[in-house]
Amino acid sequence: MRIPRTTIHRLSIYLRCLHDLREEKSETISSEKFASLVGVKPTQLRKDLAYFGQFGTRGRGYDVDKLASGIVRILGTGKIRKVAIVGVGSLGSALLSYRGFSKRGFEVAVAFDMKAGKIGRRSRWPEILPATRMAAEIKKRGIKIAVIAVPATAAQKVADKLVAAGVRAILNFAPTRLFVPRGVSVESVDLAMGLEGLAYSLKSRGRSQ
Amino acid sequence: MRIPRTTIHRLSIYLRCLHDLREEKSETISSEKFASLVGVKPTQLRKDLAYFGQFGTRGRGYDVDKLASGIVRILGTGKIRKVAIVGVGSLGSALLSYRGFSKRGFEVAVAFDMKAGKIGRRSRWPEILPATRMAAEIKKRGIKIAVIAVPATAAQKVADKLVAAGVRAILNFAPTRLFVPRGVSVESVDLAMGLEGLAYSLKSRGRSQ
DNA sequence: TTATAATTGTGAAAAATTTCACAAGATGAG
DNA sequence: CTCATCTTGTGAAATTTTTCACAATTATAA
Numbered sequence: 001m002r003i004p005r006t007t008i009h010r011l012s013i014y015l016r017c018l019h020d021l022r023e024e025k026s027e028t029i030s031s032e033k034f035a036s037l038v039g040v041k042p043t044q045l046r047k048d049l050a051y052f053g054q055f056g057t058r059g060r061g062y063d064v065d066k067l068a069s070g071i072v073r074i075l076g077t078g079k080i081r082k083v084a085i086v087g088v089g090s091l092g093s094a095l096l097s098y099r100g101f102s103k104r105g106f107e108v109a110v111a112f113d114m115k116a117g118k119i120g121r122r123s124r125w126p127e128i129l130p131a132t133r134m135a136a137e138i139k140k141r142g143i144k145i146a147v148i149a150v151p152a153t154a155a156q157k158v159a160d161k162l163v164a165a166g167v168r169a170i171l172n173f174a175p176t177r178l179f180v181p182r183g184v185s186v187e188s189v190d191l192a193m194g195l196e197g198l199a200y201s202l203k204s205r206g207r208s209q
Numbered sequence: 210m211r212i213p214r215t216t217i218h219r220l221s222i223y224l225r226c227l228h229d230l231r232e233e234k235s236e237t238i239s240s241e242k243f244a245s246l247v248g249v250k251p252t253q254l255r256k257d258l259a260y261f262g263q264f265g266t267r268g269r270g271y272d273v274d275k276l277a278s279g280i281v282r283i284l285g286t287g288k289i290r291k292v293a294i295v296g297v298g299s300l301g302s303a304l305l306s307y308r309g310f311s312k313r314g315f316e317v318a319v320a321f322d323m324k325a326g327k328i329g330r331r332s333r334w335p336e337i338l339p340a341t342r343m344a345a346e347i348k349k350r351g352i353k354i355a356v357i358a359v360p361a362t363a364a365q366k367v368a369d370k371l372v373a374a375g376v377r378a379i380l381n382f383a384p385t386r387l388f389v390p391r392g393v394s395v396e397s398v399d400l401a402m403g404l405e406g407l408a409y410s411l412k413s414r415g416r417s418q
Numbered sequence: 419t420t421a422t423a424a425t426t427g428t429g430a431a432a433a434a435t436t437t438c439a440c441a442a443g444a445t446g447a448g
Numbered sequence: 449c450t451c452a453t454c455t456t457g458t459g460a461a462a463t464t465t466t467t468c469a470c471a472a473t474t475a476t477a478a
Binding site for chain 2: 011081089103190
């Protein structure tokens with residue numbers, strides 16, 4: 001059975017929300033309350049989960065802890081996954097120090113940059129290595145996920161090298177399409193796209209929405 | 210007629226690609242070539258555009274310049290829109306120096322932060338002002354779009370203040386849901402969500418995909 | 419001018435996704 | 449135990465989005 005991409009994205013949102021719920025007091029929550037919290041319809045929440053099995057108890061709702069670990073198991077973020085960041089410009093630096101990754105099961109294990117100036121600047125962790133060592137280090141560490149934060153003009157070459165070194169999933173922040181072989185996944189985040197969507201909403205307020 | 214959100218997102222991608230095409234040589238392009246370039250089906254491209262009118266010439270294709278300005282008109286990014294950034298941590302700093310915004314018709318006019326240390330550090334442009342002046346400055350400058358790059362715990366309060374000050378569209382980088390009044394748009398970017406989607410792809414390789 | 423080839427725009431069909439409606443299971447009170 | 453209440457899981461319906469198929473329009477060459 002094919003699972004919609006949007007379902008996977010919503011699963012992330014559910015998980016984030018469950019984390020918050022856990023930090024409060026809640027032990028169980030109904031699909032109705034939970035859905036209103038994350039901003040979807042209760043039936044959608046239930047259908048999303050139904051793709052993967054049964055997670056709740058009729059008449060009672062969902063156990064917050066159990067559901068959270070269920071979603072973690074679905075997404076496959078249970079055991080910590082190592083991530084490499086390529087490009088330590090301002091965005092790359094921001095991602096290096098972003099605490100959100102480790103909270104969600106990812107460890108930024110190493111970063112690479114062309115410019116020698118950046119290398120080793122950051123005191124200890126994660127290491128910033130010269131781009132020349134990229135392929136070797138990624139192979140050595142068995143890294144399967146990489147983040148591209150280099151200029152658009154360099155992104156495709158970086159992607160090619162990453163894939164050759166064994167990377168199977170790429171989070172791309174460069175505003176360009178990446179061509180990768182079958183079997184390699186790419187998720188792209190275009191920072192300006194969000195603004196363009198907002199500009200459209202502003203312009204067409206009162207009509208469609 | 211209701212226009213799908215995904216259509217608007219794709220329009221952004223089309224526009225980005227048209228920019229690249231323009232920087233090369235291409236004067237016209239067929240929906241077939243264009244679609245394969247951006248990674249969609251030709252019919253989807255044509256249907257997306259059809260929501261907004263006619264942009265091509267039968268037997269010839271699309272004029273790159275005309276189509277680009279057509280999409281710009283649709284999105285409403287023709288005249289430069291001023292944007293405020295709230296939160297000058299590492300992510301906020303990265304966004305401040307991100308050239309992609311101005312390329313796409315947005316001007317980061319001002320930034321705000323709580324910590325005095327950040328304020329005025331950056332030599333001239335854009336100004337970094339204390340958060341206390343946020344409401345007043347946003348009103349004064351007539352800013353309608355803001356970017357939230359503060360910790361999740363502070364995001365809702367910031368959003369409330371922004372809306373009270375007249376902001377009508379928010380690009381939210383805090384990993385939390387924002388509640389805003391009707392008539393205000395929010396687009397959220399959760400940096401870790403992309404990685405979770407990738408983790409899922411890695412785990413379920415060979416089955417569904 | 420006429421025929422041929424190219425390519426858009428679009429109504430209709432197909433596919434995918436969301437929502438509904440309710441049976442099935444669980445809980446708690448009497 | 450029985451009844452009333454709550455809430456999930458799910459087949460079916462409704463809606464949305466994508467894809468198809470082709471008529472309509474333009475360009476080009478003979």
